[in-house]
Amino acid sequence: MSELEVLGWALRDMHLMVSATAEDDVNRQLDRIATDVDLPRLYVWSVSGYGGVVALLRRAQTGCYHCLELFQEDQHKAGRSLVRVPPDAEGGHLRPVQGRGCGDRTFAANNADLLPLVAQAARVAFGLLSGTEGGYPASSGDVFAVQLREPDGTPVPPIWTTFDLPPDVRCDACNSR
16 A cells, blocks of 8 residues: 555544644645545644744535645735735745745744644634534634734734635646646
């Protein structure tokens, strides 16, 4: 049995997959396998302590991880990055589309800058897993972005923005379902 088959087998009986790796290649593979077994996926990552993203993806109701990447890229090109970050030394931006990964320096942020992401991820998971009747209410929306610091580093109260994520027409995986 291959590693991918073992992972698919392990995910088969779960109710929710949570990935906080912020490594796009890992998330792409996990998403594909989890989608094949119709498993909801919850992705959580910070953007250098300036904010972060929580995304709940479900096969029949939302786009996939690739659709999420396309959505982030479209938002950035339109001047509406999900998390605003300071320009880097070359005049660009700190990877507003791609999550942090193994090729980057180790990311560290203080608890106060990560806690809102963890709390939102827990709320979204509770809403999905506890059911509608008498359970924790489901969140409205699929993608939740939070700004915790201004690009100059000034802390601000958490500013949340919520988006729906339908399958993207440019996504071959979603359009072949």
